[in-house]
Amino acid sequence: MKTREKNFEADISGLSSDMKTKNLSAGYTHNCLCSARTASRNPAEFPNSAFITKNSCCFLCIFVVLIDKVCLQVTVEAVVGGSVVLPCSSAEHDFKLEDINVHWRHNDGIRVYDIIEHKASVANQHQRYKNRIETFPEEYVRRNFSIKLTGLTYADAGTYICFITPSDEQETVLLIINGV
Numbered sequence: 001m002k003t004r005e006k007n008f009e010a011d012i013s014g015l016s017s018d019m020k021t022k023n024l025s026a027g028y029t030h031n032c033l034c035s036a037r038t039a040s041r042n043p044a045e046f047p048n049s050a051f052i053t054k055n056s057c058c059f060l061c062i063f064v065v066l067i068d069k070v071c072l073q074v075t076v077e078a079v080v081g082g083s084v085v086l087p088c089s090s091a092e093h094d095f096k097l098e099d100i101n102v103h104w105r106h107n108d109g110i111r112v113y114d115i116i117e118h119k120a121s122v123a124n125q126h127q128r129y130k131n132r133i134e135t136f137p138e139e140y141v142r143r144n145f146s147i148k149l150t151g152l153t154y155a156d157a158g159t160y161i162c163f164i165t166p167s168d169e170q171e172t173v174l175l176i177i178n179g180v
Contacts, residue, residue, distance in 0.1 A: 073159075073172040079180050083150040088162030088171045090143035095166060102145040103163040112160065113147055115140075128155070152177055 078084035088102065097118050104112040106126075113133045114121040118140060122130070134148040145164065149156060157177040163170050 073174050075174045075176065077176045077178060078152055079178050080152055080154060081180065082152050083148055084152060084175065085146050085148050086160050086162070086173045086175065088145045088147070088164070088173070090145065090164045090167060090169050092164070092167035092169060093143065097140055099166065100140075100143075101165045103165075104147060105161045105163070106156075107158045112149075115145060149175075 074087055076084055076086060086104070088104070090100070099117070100115075101117065102115040104114070106112050110126045110128070111124050112129050113125060113135070115135070118137075120135065122133075125133075129149075132150050134150065136144065136146060136148075139146070145162060154177050157175055160173040160175060161170060162173070
């Protein structure tokens with residue numbers, strides 16, 4: 001096991017975790033892993049726990065800001081025949097836009113859409129998605145690589161993964177299709 005993974009497991013060993021759901025304005029649900037530690041004034045009571053002190057306050061603030069990075073997936077619901085926006089964005093701003101590649105995949109790796117060097121690449125796109133994907137190129141500068149899927153069918157339901165390279169970011173979207 002890598003040292004980084006061991007450190008992460010050690011950091012979370014004292015955490016009690018549960019799933020929390022955030023309802024977002026775009027009509028989808030964001031499921032996140034939320035954690036909290038029990039704090040006490042007596043460190044002997046909880047030897048593996050973190051205690052809030054002046055020195056750890058800064059860490060706590062950073063932890064709270066970064067907790068959203070541990071999100072598991074976004075759930076989107078839509079109806080047959082309708083359209084839906086599948087969200088995907090990058091928090092990484094260290095790369096030039098021309099160096100960023102985005103790969104959308106459905107279920108077992110079916111090619112939905114690719115953005116290569118800031119341009120659409122549909123050469124290897126699965127036939128099922130031809131002429132059904134809309135993008136928002138004006139949003140790329142904001143690192144928003146969401147796509148709009150039109151003409152929905154029950155076959156479109158499932159898990160979509162948005163891979164962003166070279167930052168190695170990934171966003172998972174669960175699409176649920178309901179009848180009319």
